């Protein structure tokens with residue numbers, strides 16, 4: 001087991017054949033995963049596809065049914081205790097002590113991590129400044145706003161300067177401004193050499209990742225940089241603008257030139273597998289009596305998501 005901090009380009013997470021079964025349900029199904037130092041690796045996938053289960057196995061919190069895991073040179077689950085001192089883990093529930101003040105939450109964590117009192121005080125002062133919480137030090141954590149709780153949870157997760165930070169939907173409970181600020185903080189950490197694995201349902205967040213893994217029903221169905229994944233789309237994306245996108249979607253169902261389609265807002269996005277897909281889709285809609293304009297459009301990550309999972313991405317608050 002290595003105790004050194006990983007060097008640039010060095011592998012931080014390596015998983016092979018990772019599986020987790022809960023009774024008859026296979027939540028994670030023979031997953032291979034490689035994450036290198038200072039990557040911001042985004043984990044995407046529909047609800048229930050196995051993201052949290054995978055993250056919990058990588059942290060050593062959940063025992064795999066099958067497979068090998070090596071994180072920061074630690075073999076999991078054997079070296080799970082040693083690994084816990086070198087990683088940070090944060091979930092959407094934030095895991096704060098609501099009846100302790102902001103300062104007391106961090107002091108408690110400093111004790112857990114065995115920081116000497118003087119070093120703990122300096123580190124806590126630094127983190128309270130960095131995450132705009134200095135004026136909240138004496139406030140009960142339970143009375144903080146969602147964005148403030150999120151910043152306190154991040155401060156707690158990085159208190160011991162972990163080499164790897166695993167974040168499970170850390171932004172699902174906060175507003176768009178707090179989400180952007182939170183991601184700026186994540187990039188600061190990555191620039192300083194921290195490796196990040198973060199699960200999200202937000203495509204704007206996924207676009208900011210250096211690499212993405214998309215899970216579907218426990219399997220890794222896509223892996224690459226956002227640019228690579230968009231360049232590798234199997235068809236051409238089309239934007240269908242019409243008054244009844246659902247009706248248009250039904251009319252196009254089953255056509256051989258339609259590889260995938262999803263309603264995004266008031267539009268229908270169609271992935272066409274034919275060179276003359278735009279004309280064919282327009283003609284088909286016209287024959288079905290649907291008034292629509294069909295345009296070629298730039299590929300985006302939503303198209304990638306739909307093409308590999310056959311479902312539109314759903315942000316947590318809009319999930320069924």
Ligand SMILES: Nc1ncnc2c1ncn2[C@@H]1O[C@H](COP(=O)(O)OP(=O)(O)OP(=O)(O)O)[C@@H](O)[C@H]1O
Nearest residue numbers: 022025026027045046047048049050051052053054
């Ligand atoms: N302890 C458990 N016991 C039984 N089933 C479980 C347990 N934990 C997770 N599951 C099941 O495993 C599957 C994967 O769950 P997981 O939480 O990993 O998905 P997810 O991708 O993180 O979902 P979401 O995006 O909704 O958070 C789900 O069907 C879930 O119900």
